[in-house]
Amino acid sequence: MSKKKVVVGVTGLNNIDSPGPGIPVIRALKDSEYFDVRIIGLSYETLEPGIYMHDLVDKTYQIPMPSAGTSSLLERIQYIHSIEKLDCIIPNFDAELHNFIKLSPTLKKDYQIATFLPELEQFESRHKSVLFEFGEKNDVKVPFAKMIFSPSEIYQLEDKFTYPLVVKGKYYDASIASTPEQAVSYVNKISAKWGYPIIIQEFVSGNEVNVTAIGDGKGKCIGAIPMRKLYITDKGKAWAGVSLEDNQLIEIANRVIANSKWRGGCELEFIKSNKGEYYLLEMNPRFPAWVYLSVGCGQNHPEALLKMALGIDVKAFESYESGKLFIRYAYDQIVSLSEFEKISTFGEL
Amino acid sequence: MYVNKNLAISDTGFIFNPSTGDSFSTNEVGKFIIDLLKQKKSKEEIISQIVLHFNVDKVNADKDLSDFFAMLKSYQLMLDENE
Structure with a gap:
């Protein structure tokens, strides 16, 4: 052919x-x-x-x-x-x-x-600043978060948060602050780069696991691959990772994609708490940089996206291989x- | 107590836990024990098998096996029945 x-x-x-x-x-x-x-x-x-x-x-x-x-x-x-x-x-x-x-x-x-x-409304609904509401709507746990617009607001949050807490930029960057002084310093640093609002998020201790997924826009999750980072750079990016077998995580990913009727590729970032509960930390509205692992695991997500974009019928992937690693290199x-x-x-x- | 049924263990004793992404290496005795656990053998049966196949008495085998179980639990390779 x-x-x-x-x-x-x-x-x-x-x-x-x-x-x-x-x-x-x-x-x-x-x-x-x-x-x-x-x-x-x-x-x-x-x-x-x-x-x-x-x-x-x-x-x-x-x-x-x-x-x-x-x-x-x-x-x-x-x-x-x-x-x-x-x-x-x-x-x-x-x-x-x-x-x-x-x-x-x-x-x-x-x-x-x-x-x-995704539609503009879907795109905005998973934004970091409203992720807590997104979690409530889509039946997935999300750490409590609040937006701030100036460093001084840190001191007004003491009844809502305990330390450590996470300071996040609206698009990129996140730092864990152990004291209000540290939080103010991170707010200044991140806002200088990405502007306001800054998101202050409850810190959940556990292991980070990420999912690359793709939705058809009608409530069907076409594919999802969970991955745990094995080596993290000083910028917090995965330099190596391994695909996991985790039915609970796949089920959550399916639910998020189905409820939000997500259209396109996305990355779901979770933390698995020490009690084994999954908290959604972020939903990135595009494929992650490690999406090629999906091909290695038997689900070519970018190809599926291109097919759907061109109006070609795509069936949901039914399986994938766990235990596949990606290891980046510099060249x-x-x-x-x-x-x-x-x-x-x-x-x- | 049981080991994750999906645990992958190679002939060389390399273990991969597909639920967490963790990997480990174990020696011949460790692999022997994990294989028996995957067959759902009880602690007593495993001790008997260790005494039969390796040069160790029952008291030491029992003590070492308890230590090994504690290590497997700490690495989330072994879970209680209700977990």
Whole structure:
């Protein structure tokens, strides 16, 4: 059977120490036995390593930063589409999703570019700042949390929280504070980078386990793979991990996806308390950077997402292999100055 | 007391717990005991088998087996019946 040729735009080419999911998503699509993919990389910065991985990324175009808004993004996509004839775009950054979700109907209607993203309401409902309410609505335990808008509010929280507590940025970063002074210092540090609000969350002691999952938007969980980090970098990112066999966790993941009618890929971050209870710490609205493990375990989640985006029927995966490990590595690419010049000057490579 | 039925143990004594992702290495005696536990043998039956196959008396086998069980429990490889 000949493979279906498709052109897919993918963001998140920053395969660095805190990696974006773009390259793992591309590897998964390249492994597909159904699709023959041409990958169009969509980059933000000239030093994103994926730009120069020509065996994985066929052509790269720079796109405007999310803060530039939807109209400049649409204008750039129009230009890219006029050359590449994109069939689908898979965005992989939290911060850009808002723009892509807003553009998604226009991309489909006017340019026949498919996406497979949650509705704006679903996207907002799992935001860190309202995760506690999300947990109540979807019947999953979530540590108590509260948003703050200035460091001084830390001292007003003493009747609601005990120490240690977790200080979280609205998109990224989290630190465990043992004293109010430490909490104030983390609030200042994280807000300087990501702005307000800052989320203050109850600390739950236990082991962290994560799930990469995909929902069809109609209440069906197409696949879910639980993983425990075996080696964590100083940025808290998994450098190695192993797939787990955990029916309870799969059942919770299915429930969250079903109740929220989640559309697209996501990462559910849990902590298993010392009493064996699962608490949802975060729901990231896109695939995690370790999503290629899903392929290793027998569930190609990015391929399933691409199929659903293109309107191809996908059946839910029924099994996966536990005990599969992923181990990252660092690799120095040699890049000619002329290549760097092209992406820096023309925004294309 | 029982061991996780899904516990994977290789011929070389490498143990993988698929529920937690933890892995361990054990020696020949440890592997022998875990294999018997997976067959749902009682503590008394395991002690008899150890005395039969290894150069150890019943008192020492009992004491060492209790220590080994405590270690298995601490690593969540062995659970009480009600867990």
